[in-house]
Amino acid sequence: xxxxxxxxxxxxxKLVRANAETLPRKxxxxxxxxxxxxxxxxxxxxxxxxxxxxxxxxLGFARGDKTAVVGDNRPRLYWAVCxxxxxxxxxxxxxxxxxxxxxxxIVDHAEARFAIVEDQEQVDKLLHLRAQCxxxxxxxxxxxxxLRAYSEPNLMSLEELxxxxxxxxxxxxxxxxxxxxxxxxxxxxxICYTSGTTGTPKGAMLxxxxxxxxxxxxxxxxxxxxxxxxLSYLPMAWVGDHVFSYAQSVITGFAANCPESAATVLHDLKxxxxxxxxxxxxxxxxxxxxxxxxxxxxxxxxxKLVHFFLDLAQGMERRRLAGQPVxxxxxxxxxxxxxxxxxxxxxxxxxRRVRRxxxxxxxxxxxxxxxxxxxxxxxxxxxxxxxxxxFVTIQRDGDVRLDSVGTAIPGVEIRISGTGxxxxxxxxxxxxxxxxxxxxxxxxxxxxxxxxxxxFLDASGHLKIIDRAKDLSRxxxxxxxxxxxxxNKLKFSPYVKEAVCVGQDRPxxxxxxxxxxxxxxxxxxxxxxxxxxxTDLSQKPEVYALIHDEVTRVNxxxxxxxxxxxxxxxxxLILHKExxxxxxxxxxxxxxRRGYIAQKYADLIEALYSDRTHVQVEAKVTYEDGRSGTxxxxxxxxxxx
Amino acid sequence: xxxxxxxxxxxxxxxxxxxxxxLMALTxxxxxxxxxxxxxxxxxxxxxxxxxxxxxSGFYRPYEGHILFDGxxxxxxxxxxVAALGVxxxxxxxxxxxxxxxxxxxxxxxxxxxxxxxxxDALWWGPARRQELANREVVxxxxxxxxxQAIRKTxxxxxxxxxxxxxxxxxxxxxxPALLLLDEPMAGMNVxxxxxxxxxxxxxxxxxxxxxxxIEHDMGVVMDISxxxxxxxxxxxxxxxxxxxxxxxxxxxxxxxGVAHE
Numbered sequence: 020x021x022x023x024x025x026x027x028x029x030x031x032x033k034l035v036r037a038n039a040e041t042l043p044r045k046x047x048x049x050x051x052x053x054x055x056x057x058x059x060x061x062x063x064x065x066x067x068x069x070x071x072x073x074x075x076x077x078l079g080f081a082r083g084d085k086t087a088v089v090g091d092n093r094p095r096l097y098w099a100v101c102x103x104x105x106x107x108x109x110x111x112x113x114x115x116x117x118x119x120x121x122x123x124x125i126v127d128h129a130e131a132r133f134a135i136v137e138d139q140e141q142v143d144k145l146l147h148l149r150a151q152c153x154x155x156x157x158x159x160x161x162x163x164x165x166l167r168a169y170s171e172p173n174l175m176s177l178e179e180l181x182x183x184x185x186x187x188x189x190x191x192x193x194x195x196x197x198x199x200x201x202x203x204x205x206x207x208x209x210i211c212y213t214s215g216t217t218g219t220p221k222g223a224m225l226x227x228x229x230x231x232x233x234x235x236x237x238x239x240x241x242x243x244x245x246x247x248x249x250l251s252y253l254p255m256a257w258v259g260d261h262v263f264s265y266a267q268s269v270i271t272g273f274a275a276n277c278p279e280s281a282a283t284v285l286h287d288l289k290x291x292x293x294x295x296x297x298x299x300x301x302x303x304x305x306x307x308x309x310x311x312x313x314x315x316x317x318x319x320x321x322x323k324l325v326h327f328f329l330d331l332a333q334g335m336e337r338r339r340l341a342g343q344p345v346x347x348x349x350x351x352x353x354x355x356x357x358x359x360x361x362x363x364x365x366x367x368x369x370x371r372r373v374r375r376x377x378x379x380x381x382x383x384x385x386x387x388x389x390x391x392x393x394x395x396x397x398x399x400x401x402x403x404x405x406x407x408x409x410f411v412t413i414q415r416d417g418d419v420r421l422d423s424v425g426t427a428i429p430g431v432e433i434r435i436s437g438t439g440x441x442x443x444x445x446x447x448x449x450x451x452x453x454x455x456x457x458x459x460x461x462x463x464x465x466x467x468x469x470x471x472x473x474x475f476l477d478a479s480g481h482l483k484i485i486d487r488a489k490d491l492s493r494x495x496x497x498x499x500x501x502x503x504x505x506x507n508k509l510k511f512s513p514y515v516k517e518a519v520c521v522g523q524d525r526p527x528x529x530x531x532x533x534x535x536x537x538x539x540x541x542x543x544x545x546x547x548x549x550x551x552x553x554t555d556l557s558q559k560p561e562v563y564a565l566i567h568d569e570v571t572r573v574n575x576x577x578x579x580x581x582x583x584x585x586x587x588x589x590x591x592l593i594l595h596k597e598x599x600x601x602x603x604x605x606x607x608x609x610x611x612r613r614g615y616i617a618q619k620y621a622d623l624i625e626a627l628y629s630d631r632t633h634v635q636v637e638a639k640v641t642y643e644d645g646r647s648g649t650x651x652x653x654x655x656x657x658x659x660x
Numbered sequence: 661x662x663x664x665x666x667x668x669x670x671x672x673x674x675x676x677x678x679x680x681x682x683l684m685a686l687t688x689x690x691x692x693x694x695x696x697x698x699x700x701x702x703x704x705x706x707x708x709x710x711x712x713x714x715x716x717s718g719f720y721r722p723y724e725g726h727i728l729f730d731g732x733x734x735x736x737x738x739x740x741x742v743a744a745l746g747v748x749x750x751x752x753x754x755x756x757x758x759x760x761x762x763x764x765x766x767x768x769x770x771x772x773x774x775x776x777x778x779x780x781d782a783l784w785w786g787p788a789r790r791q792e793l794a795n796r797e798v799v800x801x802x803x804x805x806x807x808x809q810a811i812r813k814t815x816x817x818x819x820x821x822x823x824x825x826x827x828x829x830x831x832x833x834x835x836x837p838a839l840l841l842l843d844e845p846m847a848g849m850n851v852x853x854x855x856x857x858x859x860x861x862x863x864x865x866x867x868x869x870x871x872x873x874x875i876e877h878d879m880g881v882v883m884d885i886s887x888x889x890x891x892x893x894x895x896x897x898x899x900x901x902x903x904x905x906x907x908x909x910x911x912x913x914x915x916x917x918g919v920a921h922e
Contacts, residue, residue, distance in 0.1 A: 053800035054812065164805065165863045282810035 029204035030227040032068070032105035034269045036199065039065035042272050045245060048094045051279040051287060059094055061272065067095070071102035071177070072195045073184030075133060078157055082107035082201070085129050085210070087155075089113045089122070089145070090137025092251040092277040095161050095177060097265055099135040100255075104208060104227075106198050108133075111210045111222070112256040114607045115141065116600075118645050121220075123148040125212050129222060129453065130154050135177070138162040146171055204228040210453050211258040213405045222453035223258070223405045233408040233447035234266040236429045240413060241375055245272035247295040248372075252277075252284045257608060258405040259379070263297055266408075285309075288369035296373050299380040300507075301609055303387050303398070306368060308513040308538055315545075328356035332393035340389070340421050361394045370396050377401050377413075380608060382484065382503060384511035385421050392419070400424045402482060406468055407431075408447035412482045423481035433482060434467065440488045441470040490613060492523035498585030500528060502613070505586065508576060512569040513538045517598050517605070519616050520588070521624050527589040529627040531620060532566055533598055539565070554595045554652050563657055566593060570659050588659055590627050592634075594620075595652035601641045623654065632656050668731050670695045670871050671716065671839055676725030678708075678715055685711040687895045688725065693839070698865050698872045700882040703892035704915060709875045710752060712892065713841050716873075717749050718742035729839070744772055748837035750828045752844045752875075758817030762827050765816050766802060769834025770795045802830045805867070806860060822853040826860070833864065840864070842874035846881060854878065858885050883907065891915065 028034040038047070038061040047064040049056045059067070075086070086103040088110050090096050100110040111129045113122055115137065122144055126134070132154055134145050142160050146169075149155045157173045159180050160166060166176070188194070208227040212220040237243075251264035264275040273295070278287040285306070288296075298306075314322055331352055335345045365371050376398045378388070383400065391398045397416065402424035403409040411433070414425035427433050431445035444466045451459035462469055473491045474484040485491060486501040494500050502520040509518040509530065517533035534557055542565065543550055550556040574587040598604040598611070604619065605611050617624065619638075626634045634654045641647045669692040678686040686708045693699050701709050714720045716727060718739040727735045729745055737745070748769070756765050774795060780788035803809055806826050811819060816827055825845060832840055845861065846854045862885055864870050876882050882889060883903040891899040891906060893915040899906050906912055 053797060053804060054809075055800075164867060165859065167866055279809045280807065286810070 029231070030104065030199070030202040030206065031208060031230075031266070031269055032101055032199045032202060034231070035061070035065050035068060035101055038269065038272055042245065045272055046274045047268070047272070048097060048251075048275045048277065049291075050094050050277040051283075051290075054279075056276070056290070058274075064094075064098065064101070068098040068101035068105060069195050070181045070184045071095075071098055071135075072105040072198070073187045073191075074159075074180035074182075075102060075106060075108075075184075076191070076194055076198075077183040077187035078133070078180075080106050080108060080133065082198070084108045084133065085111050085131040087111050087113055087126050087129065087131040087134040087145075088136070088255060089134065089141045090115050090161065090255070091281060092253075092255055092260070092264065092275075093137060093161060094277060096135065096137065096255060097275070099159075100209070100261075100265060103133075104202070105195055107201060107206065109207050109210055109224075111212070112254075112261065113212070114254050114256040116254075116607065118601060118641070119144045119148055120645065123151055125220060125222070126155055127152045128220075129210060129212075133157045133159070135159045136161070139165040142166060142169070142174065146174070202227070204231070205450075207450060209261060211261065211405050212256065221455055221458055224450040224453050225258070225408050225447075226450055229447045229449065230262065230266045230408050231270065232430060233410050233428075233445075234262060234270045236431075237410045237413065238267055238271050240415075240428050243267065243271050243273065243295060243375075247271065247273035248291055248293045249273065249275055249295045249297070250278065250284070250288055250291050250293050251275040252281075252287075253297070253299075254607070259297060259403075259409055262409045263295075285369070289367070290369070292369055292372040294372050294374050296370065296376040298376070298378060299608070300378055300383040300387065301381075303378055303383060303391060304510065304513075307387055307390055308535065310364070310368075311513050312538060312541055315541075325360050328352075328360040329390070329393065332356055332361060333389050336389050336393040340392075340419065357395065365394055365396060370394075373397065375399065375416075379403055379409075379424075381610065382507050384507050386511045388421065402484065404468075404470060406449045406462065407443065407445070408449070410447065411443055411470075420481065423477065423483045425482065426480045427482070433476060435475055436469070438488070439473045439475070441472045441474045441482065441484070442467040443470065444468060494522050494528065494586065495524050495526050496585060499583065500586050501583070504583075505530075505573065505577070505588070506611070508573045509569065512566075512572075514542065514565055515569060517609075517611065519598075519611055519613065521617070521627065522586065525628060528586050529624070530570070530588055530591040531616070531623060531627075532591055532593050534562060534566065534593055536597070553597060554650060557593045557595055558652065558655055560655075563593065563655060566591070567657060567659065574659065590656055590658055592623060592627065592654050592656045594623075595636060595654050596638055596640060596650055599640070602639070626656060667695070669693055670730060671873075672726075672728040673712070673716065674726045674728065676712075676715060676722045676727060678711055678720050679723045684895050686715065686722075686892075689892070689895070689897050690725075691890055691897065691900070693871060693873055695838075695871055696865070696869055697888060698861070698874070698886045700886035700889045701873060701875050701892060702877070702879075702882055702889060706894075707892040707915075708895040709892055710843055711895075713749065713843050713873070713875060716742075717747055717841055743835065746836075746838035747841065748832035748835040748839075749841035750825070750832050750843060750845060752847065754821070754824045754828055756816040756824055756828055756831070758815070760816060761813050762808060762816055762819070762830075763799065763803070763812050765827055766799045766830045766834050767795065769831040770798065772835060798836070799830075799834055802833050805833075805863070806830050822849050822857075825849070825857070829857075829860065829864075833868070833870075836868075838871060840870050840872045842872065842876075844875050844877065846876060846878055854881060861885060 028037050043062040044060050046058045047061040049058045088096050088099050103110040145158050159175055159177055161177050163176045205226050205228055207224045208230050210222040210224050212222045253260045268275045276291045278284045331349055335349050338345050373396055376396055379401045399414040399419055402412040410428045411431055412425040412427050431443055433443045436442050448468050471488050472484050473486055473488040476482055486503045490502050492500050500522040505520045506518040509515050514535055516535035519531045522528035536553055548561055570588050570591055577583050577587045600607050636652055636654055638650045639647055671693040673691040675688045675690055677688055703709050715722055718737050846857050865872055889903050889906040891912050898911040899909040
């Protein structure tokens with residue numbers, strides 16, 4: 020069924036309509052509302068998308084118009100995406116937690132005429148920025164709560180839009196069908212603004228054809244079918260969610276499940292029991308940290324038992340990943356561990372039914388990767404980019420390795436440039452950056468897209484990523500210094516949330532560390548260490564001692580490596596505030612913005628390379644509503660032997 | 661009462677006095693609250709604010725004066741009867757059932773709307789089942805409204821203070837009150853929690869049309885969200901008007917600055 024489903028359909032609206040005919044009663048999307056999972060079939064999916072499209076048409080939506088979509092993952096917002104595409108328009112999903120300034124830039128740059136948003140929070144931001152973005156005309160909201168008293172022109176609820184759509188249909192019976200028929204495979208399906216670790220966001224234009232081919236090839240390579248269940252919890256603005264929750268769901272017919280709220284994700288995960296699950300490394304880290312924390316609170320017999328079996332399984336998994344044989348005793352004990360520890364733990368995490376799980380976006384700490392695989396969860400790494408419609412490589416079942424991101428998916432070719440940069444080409448490669456020909460020229464050469472990552476292909480075609488090409492550098496002693504690699508090692512500690520390593524053209528490596536408030540807070544409470552705030556906790560001598568041990572552990576593992584022996588950490592400090600996307604220190608997808616940090620914390624970095632042991636700092640922080648304040652602190656610097 | 665020809669107020673407090681032994685906690689206080697209004701009751705510590713709320717909700721009996729709700733005299737009703745009339749309240753010190761889940765706590769707010777027979781409830785059959793489902797839906801709407809989905813099944817006693825306050829508000833709303841009395845809904849909250857609570861109070865007022873009387877110390881909050889402000893001092897009402905009028909009233913300034921009473 021997968022192969023034939025809408026085989027002639029060359030755009031997403033055509034595919035959705037085909038699903039409505041071939042799978043009318045199959046659940047397409049669910050949403051937990053009022054505590055109950057509400058299911059919508061493919062017929063509902065198409066009918067609702069069609070009505071939204073009619074409503075938009077009644078407002079004068081023209082082909083090529085853009086709709087900004089802002090909010091948590093909600094069925095109605097996915098339908099808004101489909102409706103926009105049905106009319107030959109281009110949806111532009113935006114990060115729902117963006118502050119007004121960031122929204123304004125993208126809404127203005129994308130020239131969005133329409134916005135379909137979740138609730139009052141987004142409406143307030145958009146109403147405010149409509150003054151500066153004259154092209155934005157209509158704002159439609161899903162949740163009317165708090166908005167009844169608003170009387171701004173061209174602001175309406177989705178119900179009103181649907182009502183307009185029904186009226187419009189009376190005089191334009193086949194309007195949407197006609198518009199859908201005009202759609203072409205190489206039309207732009209979506210513009211995804213990349214969060215941009217450097218400078219302003221860029222809008223990557225992806226075509227229907229590119230997304231369909233990529234989604235179809237990746238689904239075929241991984242054996243996805245209509246029976247899969249996924250949890251749609253990652254921001255809609257991120258290309259990954261668009262591919263997993265929309266493109267692949269439409270292609271294969273599987274069901275996407277929208278959690279009740281951002282705070283209930285881990286709980287909803289348990290209720291849904293997805294078969295196909297994607298999480299960036301930080302989510303895997305969070306889950307692992309939660310498990311370890313709860314384990315710390317157990318009575319010691321239980322703790323010992325669980326640790327014994329976890330160590331056993333991890334030992335086995337490490338040998339397996341390294342291609343070594345596993346001896347008899349662990350193999351005999353494993354079933355017992357499955358009955359006592361692994362099975363119950365998987366069930367508790369909501370991963371009992373997971374057949375395939377993925378991690379991507381950043382390198383994952385090997386310890387985290389091994390932990391989940393040891394439990395029997397088939398976590399695999401994939402490598403992708405917004406500009407490639409996500410998929411470039413995937414680790415195949417039975418061929419999973421620690422240090423590679425897998426082999427190219429069908430239809431994608433990879434090569435390594437003279438400077439060691441990974442480049443690739445294939446149907447999924449984007450059409451260019453919207454209104455930014457210069458950036459497009461920089462990224463694409465003769466159809467080959469530059470990834471910006473340094474890496475190499477091994478003899479069996481496995482791609483290995485070392486670091487960002489521009490981040491990879493050398494110490495003044497000549498030793499190779501891969502900052503992200505070391506940072507990931509640090510971040511495996513449950514106590515370290517974020518780390519930034521410095522060392523380019525310096526005599527040795529140093530680190531700025533962010534502690535994990537939940538984990539270190541819990542640790543401090545159990546030891547009776549009182550603290551008032553993040554800043555206070557971060558500068559406690561006990562916390563420094565704790566992090567010192569973690570740094571020593573990382574140094575030990577670096578010394579094991581032939582090439583990186585000289586890149587051990589000599590000095591570190593714990594930052595007095597959390598790195599925050601609102602302060603532009605990390606991106607919304609939590610990637611460290613190295614250049615900005617080097618600038619902002621120049622004083623601290625200079626102090627790391629002096630003989631000072633304390634620095635006075637005063638930092639500006641930006642709150643979610645755009646206001647700012649300052650934090651003052653005395654930051655300690657520690658030497659590591 | 662309706663001398664100005666307007667519609668009859670929802671609540672009329674007419675020259676009510678409350679005394680504890682020799683102490684006059686309230687002295688001839690009159691206060692009308694119109695339908696759909698948000699009225700703030702402010703005043704220095706010991707001014708009689710909570711006493712006024714307590715006398716409205718039937719916890720205290722007035723020594724003299726009358727209280728009319730919806731035009732009917734109900735001066736001497738006990739708290740359960742007042743609740744049955746459509747008055748719900750929250751408490752200055754959170755009063756949740758600490759061992760029960762958030763969901764169950766809010767469900768208790770529906771008790772007055774439930775009419776069961778012991779046998780049917782025990783069997784969870786027929787009308788009993790339908791009734792529980794209907795009530796659960798109302799409660800779920802409130803959980804959604806107050807954005808507490810993530811703590812639905814959490815024990816109330818384990819929650820941080822700000823969230824307990826929110827759960828208490830949910831329980832009061834579960835009774836679908838015509839008049840909601842909030843005793844310091846924002847006490848002990850940080851700025852962000854206060855902003856959330858303000859938004860919830862305004863939303864309750866505009867979405868459900870609930871009339872709200874609240875006691876609050878944070879003047880910024882009071883001036884921002886209330887339509888009208890009544891000021892008490894030493895058990896007497898010394899001012900009553902829009903936030904702007906009250907801010908300028910000399911008696912209020914004196915009361916807050918602690919000018920000596922001769």
